[in-house]
Amino acid sequence: MSLLSLCQWLQDTPWGTAIRESVWVFPIIETTHVLALSISVGTIAIVDLRLFGVILKKEPASEISQQVLPWSVAGFVVMFLTGALLFWCQAVKAYNSPFFRIKLICLFLAGLNALIFQFTVNKTMATWDRDLIPPARARLAGLASLVLWTGVIAAGRTMAYKF
Amino acid sequence: MSFFPFFQWCDATAIGAAIRNSRWLFPLVESIHLLGLTVLLGTVIVLDLRLLGLGLRRQPVARVAAGLSGLMAGSVVVMLGTGLLLFLSEALKCYASPPFRVKMLFLFTAILFHYTAFRAIAKDKRAEARPILSKLVGVVSFALWMGVGLAGRAIGFY
Numbered sequence: 001m002s003l004l005s006l007c008q009w010l011q012d013t014p015w016g017t018a019i020r021e022s023v024w025v026f027p028i029i030e031t032t033h034v035l036a037l038s039i040s041v042g043t044i045a046i047v048d049l050r051l052f053g054v055i056l057k058k059e060p061a062s063e064i065s066q067q068v069l070p071w072s073v074a075g076f077v078v079m080f081l082t083g084a085l086l087f088w089c090q091a092v093k094a095y096n097s098p099f100f101r102i103k104l105i106c107l108f109l110a111g112l113n114a115l116i117f118q119f120t121v122n123k124t125m126a127t128w129d130r131d132l133i134p135p136a137r138a139r140l141a142g143l144a145s146l147v148l149w150t151g152v153i154a155a156g157r158t159m160a161y162k163f
Numbered sequence: 164m165s166f167f168p169f170f171q172w173c174d175a176t177a178i179g180a181a182i183r184n185s186r187w188l189f190p191l192v193e194s195i196h197l198l199g200l201t202v203l204l205g206t207v208i209v210l211d212l213r214l215l216g217l218g219l220r221r222q223p224v225a226r227v228a229a230g231l232s233g234l235m236a237g238s239v240v241v242m243l244g245t246g247l248l249l250f251l252s253e254a255l256k257c258y259a260s261p262p263f264r265v266k267m268l269f270l271f272t273a274i275l276f277h278y279t280a281f282r283a284i285a286k287d288k289r290a291e292a293r294p295i296l297s298k299l300v301g302v303v304s305f306a307l308w309m310g311v312g313l314a315g316r317a318i319g320f321y
Contacts, residue, residue, distance in 0.1 A: 038312060043209060045205050058230065068218060071212065
């Protein structure tokens with residue numbers, strides 16, 4: 001079974017069809033997806049900009065990330081679940097869209113970046129917590145996150161258009 | 164007097180037509196608009212969580228607000244700038260769209276609220292001593308900006 005036929009099967013399931021053809025459910029899921037995404041990525045951006053040494057420089061970096069990131073994670077869960085529903089009901093369109101592939105790659109890399117950060121730079125945070133400008137590796141992680149999430153959002157938005 | 168001629172004029176501007184007739188410009192401007200909204204909502208949420216006492220409790224309200232005021236103003240400018248471009252390219256559609264009117268109402272109120280009530284409590288060195296007022300401002304601010312986002316998304320549907 002090819003990936004395309006799997007996508008076709010998925011969107012032809014009763015649930016996939018019901019969501020796609022609904023008057024209200026699809027817009028509600030889509031809107032929830034966008035707002036959850038704004039909340040999740042918007043709060044991630046606050047942490048990234050602190051890591052990059054742009055905002056809230058007077059506050060410890062650890063304080064910002066510990067207090068803000070739980071909300072990013074909560075937003076991410078909602079975004080991921082609603083995203084899965086959106087994919088479910090239009091899997092073939094997503095499969096055929098180059099922007100969906102770009103989005104998935106950016107999403108994967110953003111996750112990988114966060115994971116690497118967690119197990120490397122984050123462990124030494126105590127030594128540079130109060131630095132106005134964090135060390136190069138922390139700044140790089142912040143910048144990479146900003147760029148990759150920008151890619152996720154721009155590619156996701158562009159999926160709606162045909163070129 | 165009707166607003167309709169004004170919307171017609173906007174729709175007929177060269178910039179509006181250029182965006183409307185380009186394959187890439189509209190999605191590009193739309194993406195930047197959405198990125199601006201993302202940063203704006205992130206900033207608003209951190210500020211409101213602080214006012215609600217749900218985050219950054221060890222940092223004084225006044226310091227968090229001062230630290231984020233540049234980002235807030237910057238993202239508002241990006242949103243208004245790109246929003247104006249999007250509007251020019253589909254002014255007639257906006258004229259006929261109920262969610263657009265709702266959005267403008269929310270947007271006007273949200274900006275007004277931010278630079279009056281919100282700024283007053285954020286600059287107040289004793290904001291911590293007024294928990295109820297702080298929380299109220301936090302809730303209203305969050306609701307207003309979510310209203311902007313919700314109604315904005317709805318323009319695409321209705």
